[in-house]
Amino acid sequence: MSAADTNTAAPAAEAARLRAEISRYADSYYNSDTSLVSDFEYDALMRRLREIEQTHPELASPDSPTAIVGGEASPAFSQVVHPTPLQSLNDVFSFDEVLAFAAKTEEYAAPESGYVVEPKIDGLSVALYYENGVLTRGATRGDGVTGEDVTANIFTIKSVPRRLNNAPEKIGVRGEVYMPRFVFEEINAEREINGEPPMANPRNAAAGSLRQLDPAVCAARRLDMIIFNIQYIEGIPDGRVFASHAQTLDYLSELGFHTVPYGVVRDGDAITAELERIGESRGEFDFDIDGAVVKINSLAARVELGGTAKAPRWAVAYKYPPEEKETEVLDIIVQVGRTGVLTPKALVRPVRLSGTTVSNATLHNADFISERDIRIGDAVIIRKAGEIIPEVVEVIAEKRPKSAVPYEFPRECPVCGSEVSRDEGGVHIRCRGAECPAQLLRNIVHFASRRAMDIEGLGVAVAKQLLEAGLIASAGDLYFLDTQRLETLERFGKKSAENLLAAIEKSKSRGLAALLYALGIPQIGESAARALAGRFLSMDAVEAADASELIAMPDFGETTAKYLQAWLKNPQSQHLLGRLRAAGVDMTAPAPQTEGKFTGMTFVLTGALSGYTRDEASRLIEERGGKTSSSVSKKTGIVIAGEDAGSKLQKAEALGVRIINETEFEDMLKN
Ligand SMILES: [Zn+2]
Numbered sequence: 001m002s003a004a005d006t007n008t009a010a011p012a013a014e015a016a017r018l019r020a021e022i023s024r025y026a027d028s029y030y031n032s033d034t035s036l037v038s039d040f041e042y043d044a045l046m047r048r049l050r051e052i053e054q055t056h057p058e059l060a061s062p063d064s065p066t067a068i069v070g071g072e073a074s075p076a077f078s079q080v081v082h083p084t085p086l087q088s089l090n091d092v093f094s095f096d097e098v099l100a101f102a103a104k105t106e107e108y109a110a111p112e113s114g115y116v117v118e119p120k121i122d123g124l125s126v127a128l129y130y131e132n133g134v135l136t137r138g139a140t141r142g143d144g145v146t147g148e149d150v151t152a153n154i155f156t157i158k159s160v161p162r163r164l165n166n167a168p169e170k171i172g173v174r175g176e177v178y179m180p181r182f183v184f185e186e187i188n189a190e191r192e193i194n195g196e197p198p199m200a201n202p203r204n205a206a207a208g209s210l211r212q213l214d215p216a217v218c219a220a221r222r223l224d225m226i227i228f229n230i231q232y233i234e235g236i237p238d239g240r241v242f243a244s245h246a247q248t249l250d251y252l253s254e255l256g257f258h259t260v261p262y263g264v265v266r267d268g269d270a271i272t273a274e275l276e277r278i279g280e281s282r283g284e285f286d287f288d289i290d291g292a293v294v295k296i297n298s299l300a301a302r303v304e305l306g307g308t309a310k311a312p313r314w315a316v317a318y319k320y321p322p323e324e325k326e327t328e329v330l331d332i333i334v335q336v337g338r339t340g341v342l343t344p345k346a347l348v349r350p351v352r353l354s355g356t357t358v359s360n361a362t363l364h365n366a367d368f369i370s371e372r373d374i375r376i377g378d379a380v381i382i383r384k385a386g387e388i389i390p391e392v393v394e395v396i397a398e399k400r401p402k403s404a405v406p407y408e409f410p411r412e413c414p415v416c417g418s419e420v421s422r423d424e425g426g427v428h429i430r431c432r433g434a435e436c437p438a439q440l441l442r443n444i445v446h447f448a449s450r451r452a453m454d455i456e457g458l459g460v461a462v463a464k465q466l467l468e469a470g471l472i473a474s475a476g477d478l479y480f481l482d483t484q485r486l487e488t489l490e491r492f493g494k495k496s497a498e499n500l501l502a503a504i505e506k507s508k509s510r511g512l513a514a515l516l517y518a519l520g521i522p523q524i525g526e527s528a529a530r531a532l533a534g535r536f537l538s539m540d541a542v543e544a545a546d547a548s549e550l551i552a553m554p555d556f557g558e559t560t561a562k563y564l565q566a567w568l569k570n571p572q573s574q575h576l577l578g579r580l581r582a583a584g585v586d587m588t589a590p591a592p593q594t595e596g597k598f599t600g601m602t603f604v605l606t607g608a609l610s611g612y613t614r615d616e617a618s619r620l621i622e623e624r625g626g627k628t629s630s631s632v633s634k635k636t637g638i639v640i641a642g643e644d645a646g647s648k649l650q651k652a653e654a655l656g657v658r659i660i661n662e663t664e665f666e667d668m669l670k671n
Pocket residue numbers: 336413414415416417418431432433436437438
């Protein structure tokens with residue numbers, strides 16, 4: 001093998017590896033709205049591949065990710081061919097490259113027009129098309145030539161004008177659809193309450209929302225859009241002509257669009273100063289940025305400069321590196337989320353990072369701390385890369401103070417003192433307190449939800465009001481509310497107070513299955529709750545059940561039994577159940593709806609039967625439409641007394657309940 005061959009073999013292998021990696025990331029990003037790597041890492045891979053292909057042109061290929069702009073249109077939306085392609089820009093990663101771009105283009109940036117610098121919003125690129133001032137279509141960028149028709153969803157964005165003031169005959173504009181940060185945070189807080197997984201970042205959230213098939217879902221995501229370019233324009237009413245990009249942005253703003261903030265600068269040094277300024281103030285925007293765009297301002301110069309098939313020569317996109325800073329862990333605190341998850345956080349010596357002052361960083365979970373052996377007093381590197389909260393990247397081991405000791409994760413809830421335990425097979429450690437104040441909002445909302453106690457009108461907003469006004473401190477308190485107190489709440493008239501109370505009253509008869517689900521017991525979802533209710537028929541019987549009886553149920557493992565019993569034993573759970581009982585909440589379930597000879601009869605088993613276990617006997621009774629109960633009362637129809645029957649037998653005799661032995665029971669089964 002010659003030296004030349006070995007030289008190509010290595011780049012060929014590297015190019016192949018990069019293509020595979022990039023394609024996987026791109027597929028996930030464009031087709032599943034999920035980022036597997038940070039943009040910075042993705043762009044760096046892309047750039048390395050481009051370098052290899054430039055120095056080894058024989059390795060270039062038409063199906064390389066460098067030749068494909070990205071994102072195939074989804075078949076779920078109809079396709080739109082953009083009248084003017086939505087190009088992408090060449091990325092640069094350092095000020096040197098920005099200065100090189102400025103040096104190459106300075107003659108085109110005639111002193112009077114200069115360069116425009118704009119923040120590059122990290123959202124989803126979309127084109128809007130207007131005819132005679134009316135919005136006729138909105139389409140995603142797609143591969144730049146063909147995108148998806150998302151008009152119905154664009155209509156849900158309040159800042160997008162449906163009709164333009166003093167409009168040109170035809171105009172196509174391009175902008176970025178994004179989810180404002182505060183909306184992202186609100187939606188994620190709500191998802192947490194509802195037990196849904198959080199959205200990863202605002203960009204994925206925006207992309208996912210805009211591609212919803214139901215515009216109502218998209219509307220609830222409260223997207224926004226910022227316009228940064230005129231794609232084409234015809235028939236301007238006052239016949240004006242634009243000389244610069246800045247003038248077009250001002251014009252877009254006059255038409256009623258929400259437009260990108262921009263600065264006009266004269267030369268390379270001024271560009272980098274502006275890039276620094278944008279980087280410093282990025283924390284103040286209501287959108288995330290993934291860079292800043294530098295464009296030649298003069299429109300005539302742009303035509304002269306032209307571009308390649310892929311990108312114009314008159315602009316570059318500068319990518320900010322994820323910023324990392326060294327700081328010190330002053331303390332580690334543990335917060336309890338609305339679902340009871342204990343989340344550790346490092347309080348750090350304040351440092352400036354990506355335009356904001358940072359004084360804490362997430363430590364994710366207990367494993368994250370122990371794997372990295374993060375200790376109070378440690379010098380650490382923190383980083384912010386797209387996420388809202390920075391994270392601890394690594395510990396600087398050689399700077400560890402001698403006094404630092406390994407961190408011990410709390411064993412009790414820092415809010416309510418209940419025992420905490422790890423999710424089965426998971427990383428989360430959770431407080432199991434049924435009345436833990438940290439979890440109250442979520443617990444109340446879950447308790448009232450449709451498939452649980454179905455209390456109409458008791459959603460997040462009302463639950464928040466009740467808690468904030470101190471009217472309730474647990475789900476049990478709902479049943480002790482009255483009109484007078486409810487009326488003191490804002491936006492709560494007599495009528496709405498009465499409606500809410502009626503809904504709460506109605507929920508008392510939801511029955512055991514709904515109640516067991518409503519209580520939010522770990523591992524007890526709807527089907528487990530139904531199974532428990534069907535098997536035990538009363539809360540008393542569920543509480544009295546021993547582990548073996550629980551495990552004997554189909555789909556009921558040891559862990560579920562363990563969580564259920566631990567929950568029932570917790571004093572907070574007992575307090576809650578006590579309140580619900582006192583309120584008269586129905587804690588029974590109807591017997592299985594089997595019609596048979598035992599329909600309407602209740603049996604109590606006492607003592608040991610020789611031919612059947614207690615479960616078998618119960619099943620035989622239930623199969624024939626009967627009920628079984630664990631305690632004797634006047635309502636008991638028949639007591640089946642086996643060997644060594646004790647107090648239940650005496651009670652049955654005292655109450656005059658019919659008593660039979662095993663042989664008589666067998667006869668009843670047969671006949
Ligand atoms: Zn707690």
